[in-house]
Amino acid sequence: xxxxxxxxxxxxxxxxxxxxxxxxxxxxxxxxxxxxxxxxxxxxxxxxxxxxxxxxxxxxxxxxxxxxxxxxxxxxxxxxxxxxxxxxxxxxxxxxxxxxxxxxxxxxxxxxxxxxxxxxxxxxxxxxxxxxxxxxxxxxxxxxxxxxxxxxxxxxxxxxxxxxxxxxxxxxxxxxxxxxxxxxxxxxxxxxxxxxxxxxxxxxxxxxxxxxxxxxxxxxxxxxxxxxxxxxxxxxxxxxxxxxxx
Amino acid sequence: xxxxxxxxxxxxxxxxxxxxxxxxxxxxxxxxxxxxxxxxxxxxxxxxxxxxxxxxxxxxxxxxxxxxxxxxxxxxxxxxxxxxxxxxxxxxxxxxxxxxxxxxxxxxxxxxxxxxxxxxxxxxxxxxxxxxxxxxxxxxxxxxxxxxxxxxxxxxxxxxxxxxxxxxxxxxxxxxxxxxxxxxxxxxxxxxxxxxxxxxxxxxxxxxxxxxxxxxxxxxxxxxxxxxxxxxxxxxxxxxxxxxxx
DNA sequence: CGCTTCGTTGACGTCTATCAATTCATGTGG
DNA sequence: CCACATGAATTGATAGACGTCAACGAAGCG
Numbered sequence: 054x055x056x057x058x059x060x061x062x063x064x065x066x067x068x069x070x071x072x073x074x075x076x077x078x079x080x081x082x083x084x085x086x087x088x089x090x091x092x093x094x095x096x097x098x099x100x101x102x103x104x105x106x107x108x109x110x111x112x113x114x115x116x117x118x119x120x121x122x123x124x125x126x127x128x129x130x131x132x133x134x135x136x137x138x139x140x141x142x143x144x145x146x147x148x149x150x151x152x153x154x155x156x157x158x159x160x161x162x163x164x165x166x167x168x169x170x171x172x173x174x175x176x177x178x179x180x181x182x183x184x185x186x187x188x189x190x191x192x193x194x195x196x197x198x199x200x201x202x203x204x205x206x207x208x209x210x211x212x213x214x215x216x217x218x219x220x221x222x223x224x225x226x227x228x229x230x231x232x233x234x235x236x237x238x239x240x241x242x243x244x245x246x247x248x249x250x251x252x253x254x255x256x257x258x259x260x261x262x263x264x265x266x267x268x269x270x271x272x273x274x275x276x277x278x279x280x281x282x283x284x285x286x287x288x289x290x291x292x293x294x295x296x297x298x299x
Numbered sequence: 300x301x302x303x304x305x306x307x308x309x310x311x312x313x314x315x316x317x318x319x320x321x322x323x324x325x326x327x328x329x330x331x332x333x334x335x336x337x338x339x340x341x342x343x344x345x346x347x348x349x350x351x352x353x354x355x356x357x358x359x360x361x362x363x364x365x366x367x368x369x370x371x372x373x374x375x376x377x378x379x380x381x382x383x384x385x386x387x388x389x390x391x392x393x394x395x396x397x398x399x400x401x402x403x404x405x406x407x408x409x410x411x412x413x414x415x416x417x418x419x420x421x422x423x424x425x426x427x428x429x430x431x432x433x434x435x436x437x438x439x440x441x442x443x444x445x446x447x448x449x450x451x452x453x454x455x456x457x458x459x460x461x462x463x464x465x466x467x468x469x470x471x472x473x474x475x476x477x478x479x480x481x482x483x484x485x486x487x488x489x490x491x492x493x494x495x496x497x498x499x500x501x502x503x504x505x506x507x508x509x510x511x512x513x514x515x516x517x518x519x520x521x522x523x524x525x526x527x528x529x530x531x532x533x534x535x536x537x538x539x540x541x542x543x544x545x
Numbered sequence: 546c547g548c549t550t551c552g553t554t555g556a557c558g559t560c561t562a563t564c565a566a567t568t569c570a571t572g573t574g575g
Numbered sequence: 576c577c578a579c580a581t582g583a584a585t586t587g588a589t590a591g592a593c594g595t596c597a598a599c600g601a602a603g604c605g
Contacts, residue, residue, distance in 0.1 A: 120445030130441040130445065145427060145434055146434050185391040188391055195366065196366065199374040203373075206561070245448075289348070493593070496596095499552065550603085554597105555596105556596090558594080559594075559595090562589100562590080564588090564590100566587085572582105574579090
């Protein structure tokens, strides 16, 4: 099994978390052609304004979407773990207004829009599955807006850790209280909208209060329930249990 | 022409801003059945956890999506002007994890999922258009994350006004520098993640610096370019000029 | 005319940013 | 194995943005 096939299997598994697909439809996903690539830490995969003709499936490592301000400050708007397409939406919106960057050395698979497009148009149910995937990511984004707008730094960091824990668990990449999150404190800061210094202080609180351990890249949580409590974390938005429609 | 038909026409126009649809496909949208309803100011249209079987098209008024914290604080995650479906995504994700509320007396049209579902499955190109619509809203959400995470209160308010101005203009509901935004300062505060008191002070700055006038419900902007400058506003994310694919 | 909602103002407290060291971990070459 | 370079984590002191509390003014309405 090639690495491309392995990644497509992960991607399919992720789709199946939300959507029901026939075996024919599943096969179409698994047979998508892709071009593997290795991306170095901190290298951009997509830049703002760029028009792409392929989507990017994460095979290993961590990939992030960013909004960048003129003063150089960055705000992460999405984090993508292996098995996720970090810009499936580019199929219907090929001009990016953000950048996508590798936060670690990463391997990815580029899947030409042409084939995704074809798959969607021939199989409405697949188009709907792609749509649903986009909406799942959008729900996460909505939750981030709530966090950034109305929670303090501690709760934001705690929320991010809860979210990434559940997402890793759902993807079969660890458990909610023990998983990889290969981010530096600076990258964490960009994700929760505070300074690196303040993230550091925040992590100290979480270590003391919720038994958090964070030795890059490994996150451990002794008292997950308490962490979720601090974060006011309600997993509903991830829609991980609900069987999809269709 | 009934009010339902008028609203569907607005909705179609909005879809056509991003997607190309055949006249047959356009007819399907225009022929969608819908049930008109009037919603009073501050009344919830959808509550968190609710499973809906219809989408809600805004015909008049302003409608918002909210994330609510346990201490009662609210964070708006989306604003919807007439012609927009405020939860088209509910077709593929019927269980809401947020609430949708009318910010003014509003009239809406409920469109049963059944018909949207049917339209999407029979017309992959429509499914793609719905998907693209979702991604357009998601791009806005991403921008909000950037604003909340990395800009000060003045820039956030300015950005929101620029955004709503362009959206109204694109929808044919005014110009970017003169349009209706029937929100109280408290509702504005919920949208930009600050306190009402601070929004008030922020508006005073914008009145002085950018010639903003805001006599509910009317917004006027004397120096739009300067306002956009203050907001670091780049309209790209709205994708208003690009002809869609397909 | 009193009631209610919204907008405005002032004083004060807290959270987070900023600036600048310092420590720690890791890896490389001698 | 040690000296040194590099990136990350940590700490302290200070400043600024925004929140909180409380009061007051303005406008619409029965």
